[in-house]
Every structure is written in structure tokens, then in C-alpha cells.
Amino acid sequence: MSCEQTLIQQLRARGFRLTPQREMVLSVLHDGEGLVTAEEGHSRVQRLSSAVDISTVYRTLGLLPKFDLVSSVDPGDGQRRYEFLGLHGAHLHLICQACGQVSGIDLEVAPALVEQLQAACGFQAALDQLSIPGLCPACAVAPDG
Amino acid sequence: MSCEQTLIQQLRARGFRLTPQREMVLSVLHDGEGLVTAEEGHSRVQRLSSAVDISTVYRTLGLLPKFDLVSSVDPGDGQRRYEFLGLHGAHLHLICQACGQVSGIDLEVAPALVEQLQAACGFQAALDQLSIPGLCPACAVAPDG
DNA sequence: CTAAATGCAAATATTTTGCAGGTTA
DNA sequence: TAACCTGCAAAATATTTGCATTTAG
Numbered sequence: 001m002s003c004e005q006t007l008i009q010q011l012r013a014r015g016f017r018l019t020p021q022r023e024m025v026l027s028v029l030h031d032g033e034g035l036v037t038a039e040e041g042h043s044r045v046q047r048l049s050s051a052v053d054i055s056t057v058y059r060t061l062g063l064l065p066k067f068d069l070v071s072s073v074d075p076g077d078g079q080r081r082y083e084f085l086g087l088h089g090a091h092l093h094l095i096c097q098a099c100g101q102v103s104g105i106d107l108e109v110a111p112a113l114v115e116q117l118q119a120a121c122g123f124q125a126a127l128d129q130l131s132i133p134g135l136c137p138a139c140a141v142a143p144d145g
Numbered sequence: 146m147s148c149e150q151t152l153i154q155q156l157r158a159r160g161f162r163l164t165p166q167r168e169m170v171l172s173v174l175h176d177g178e179g180l181v182t183a184e185e186g187h188s189r190v191q192r193l194s195s196a197v198d199i200s201t202v203y204r205t206l207g208l209l210p211k212f213d214l215v216s217s218v219d220p221g222d223g224q225r226r227y228e229f230l231g232l233h234g235a236h237l238h239l240i241c242q243a244c245g246q247v248s249g250i251d252l253e254v255a256p257a258l259v260e261q262l263q264a265a266c267g268f269q270a271a272l273d274q275l276s277i278p279g280l281c282p283a284c285a286v287a288p289d290g
Numbered sequence: 291c292t293a294a295a296t297g298c299a300a301a302t303a304t305t306t307t308g309c310a311g312g313t314t315a
Numbered sequence: 316t317a318a319c320c321t322g323c324a325a326a327a328t329a330t331t332t333g334c335a336t337t338t339a340g
Contacts, residue, residue: 017294017339038330053297058330076219076274078305078329094268103268109261116254122282123239123248133274137267162314162319183305198322203305223304223329295338302331313320 003030003069003086010067024048025060026084029070035081035093035102073131075102090128098139102131148175148214148231155212169193170205171229174215180226180238180247218276220247235273243284247276 007026008018028044029036036044042057061082064070074080075095081102091104107127117123152171153163173189174181181189187202206227209215219225220240226247236249252272262268 012340015294019295019339021296051297055298055331056296059295074219074223076225078219078223080223080329094262094266094270096268097271097274103266105262105266109265110255110258113255113258117239117250117277117279120254121239121248121250122285123241123277123279124281124285125239125277125279126242127277129242129278132262132268132270132272134262134268134270136269140267140269157315160319164314164320166321184303196322200306200323201321204320225305291340293339296336298334298336300332302329304327304329306327307325309323311321311323314318315316 003084007064007067007069010069016063020049021045021052021056022060022063024052025057026064026069029064029082029084030086032084034104035073035075035083037079037081039079041082071128073129075100075131076133092127093131094136095131095133096136096139097133098135101136103136148229151231152209152212152214155214161208165194166190166197166201167205167208169197170202171209171214174209174227174229175231177229179249180218180220180228182224182226184224186227216273218274220276220278237272238276239281240276240278241281241284242278243280246281248281 003026004023007022011018024045025041028041032044038054038058038061041061042052042054045052045057061072064082065072069085070082071085071090072080072082073093075093077100091106092110094103094105110127114125114127117125148171149168152167156163169190170186172193173186177189183199183203183206186206187197187199190197190202206217209227210217214230215227216230216235217225217227218238220238236251237255239248239250255272259270259272262270
């Protein structure tokens with residue numbers, strides 16, 4: 001089933017409607033590479049239909065994660081980012097504090113962490129929404145800049 | 146050496162000055178329990194001296210983490226939080242997505258994670274600035290509300 | 291037809307910045 | 316005294332909300 005179909009299904013199942021705007025927002029997330037801010041999503045959507053308002057983009061970006069089609073992360077730079085999930089599934093994000101680059105890696109790096117958190121304090125970690133700050137390989141070598 | 150002394154030393158070492166405002170900001174972080182937003186810090190500081198401006202609090206909160214006296218984390222709710230480090234040292238934060246509660250736990254839960262990230266992609270994780278989203282024990286039981 | 295969604299504009303919230311005057315070393 | 320810091324006000328940024336109108340089902 002295409003993600004488009006999934007969207008329609010999920011919307012209907014909960015009494016939401018399929019609008020061109022929602023299709024477009026899903027589409028730009030689908031086609032775009034990786035993490036997208038609301039603003040970026042908005043400008044990409046506007047290439048498809050220039051009248052779409054950014055408030056609609058915000059509303060849609062708030063909606064899509066509920067359908068497991070999109071995930072959202074806050075890299076801690078004051079701009080939440082959204083990402084299409086269909087292709088690779090959930091993963092976690094590594095955020096370089098020096099250059100801002102974000103890379104996604106498989107959740108499999110951290111199964112032990114989840115178990116340990118569960119065991120140690122009963123906390124149920126949602127790794128798919130996790131972003132880990134640090135230094136990417138390039139910046140780790142040259143800490144300044 | 147008291148954290149006050151450390152602050153003075155760190156400030157002087159880098160050509161910064163010790164001001165009452167900076168002392169007060171450090172003080173409220175020191176006395177407060179756990180994570181504090183800029184706004185919270187500001188209102189606590191104002192109890193000590195009502196004229197202190199929030200922009201000064203922001204400036205100081207941007208400064209203190211550089212001295213390893215304070216750490217900052219962004220729980221992903223659009224409000225960065227700050228925390229005094231002297232007592233317990235660095236740790237990571239578990240953030241409940243249902244009730245918003247934040248608890249800190251020792252970095253020792255995740256040494257394997259750091260190694261794996263380093264090995265897998267050369268990423269140097271800064272766990273002390275990490276916050277992990279998920280569900281706290283209470284909310285994990287009663288997912289709604 | 292009706293509930294839901296959109297566009298627009300205005301409101302909110304958070305953090306940053308310019309600058310004149312005050313303060314630390 | 317000189318560089319640094321503060322308070323104030325205004326700006327910048329990001330996101331949300333009210334409401335009249337439009338639209339999907």
C-alpha cells in the first residue's frame with residue numbers, strides 16, 4: 001500500500017479529511033531528503049500551490065506524526081524538524097553541535113539502552129524521537145569552527 | 146572549592162567579570178531543584194533583586210555552561226532548560242512525553258551507546274546534553290492523560 | 291448539507307540585539 | 316579609566332489561534 005493510501009486510510013479512520021494541502025505536505029516530506037522544518041516544508045509546498053498558508057503546514061505537520069507516516073524531532077536549535085518515515089522506518093538522529101549536520105542511524109545501535117532504562121527506572125524510551133547531540137566525525141577532528 | 150569560587154575563577158580566567166546578577170543566576174540554579182527555564186530562573190532571581198532583566202538571565206545562562214558549572218538541555222518542548230552541575234555531575238535526562246516530568250539519571254546507563262556510536266559512524270556523543278523522550282513509569286501504565 | 295479545514299491576520303512565546311548608562315577590575 | 320556588563324526597548328524567530336469562508340464527504 002502506498003503511503004498516499006495509508007494517509008487516506010488513516011485520515012478517514014479518524015474522521016479527518018483528505019485535502020490537497022495535506023497531500024502536498026506529505027508529498028514534499030516524501031520527496032525531500034531527510035529532515036525538514038515547517039518553513040522549508042512550506043516553501044516546497046508553495047512550489048506546488050502557492051496559496052498554501054504556513055499555518056496549514058504547521059497544522060498538517062502536527063497531524064501526520066499521529067499516523068506513523070512522519071516523525072518529528074527537535075534538534076534543540078529551536079526548530080522542530082519533520083521527516084517521512086515510509087522508506088527507512090524509524091531511526092534516531094545524531095546532531096553535530098559544531099556544524100549542525102543531522103544524520104540518522106538505525107535504532108539497533110541502542111537496544112541495550114532501552115532495556116537498561118526500563119530496568120533501572122521503568123522508563124519507556126521512545127528512541128524514534130531521540131536526537132543525540134555530539135560531534136560528527138569531521139568536527140570531532142577539528143573541534144573549532 | 147565552592148562553586149562560587151569556581152565561578153569567580155572561571156570568569157577571571159577568561160576576562161569576564163563577576164557581577165551580582167551572575168552570582169544570583171548561579172545561586173538560583175544551585176538552590177533550585179533540577180531543571181529551570183530562563184523564565185523560571187528570572188523570576189527566582191527577581192525575588193533576590195527585582196530589577197534584574199530577563200535578557201541578563203539569558204546572557205548569563207548562555208555563559209555558565211561554558212564553565213562546566215551548569216548544563217543545558219532542550220527537552221524538545223521549545224524551552225531550553227538549565228541545571229546546576231556541582232552536586233551530581235553530568236547526567237542525562239528522561240523526559241516523559243505524557244506528563245512532562247523530567248528525571249535525571251547517571252551517564253553510566255549508556256556507556257555502550259557511546260562506544261557504538263563512535264564505532265559505527267565516528268560520532269562523538271555528548272550524553273551530558275542528551276534528553277531521552279518516552280514515558281515515565283506512571284504514564285507508561287496509564288498512557289492517556 | 292454539515293462538520294472539518296483553509297487562509298489570513300493577529301496574537302503568543304521565546305530568545306536575541308542595539309544602545310546608553312552603570313559597574314568591575 | 317577602559318572594557319565589560321546591565322536594563323530597557325525593540326527586533327527577530329517560531330508557532331498558535333480566532334474567525335469568516337471554503338470544501339470534502
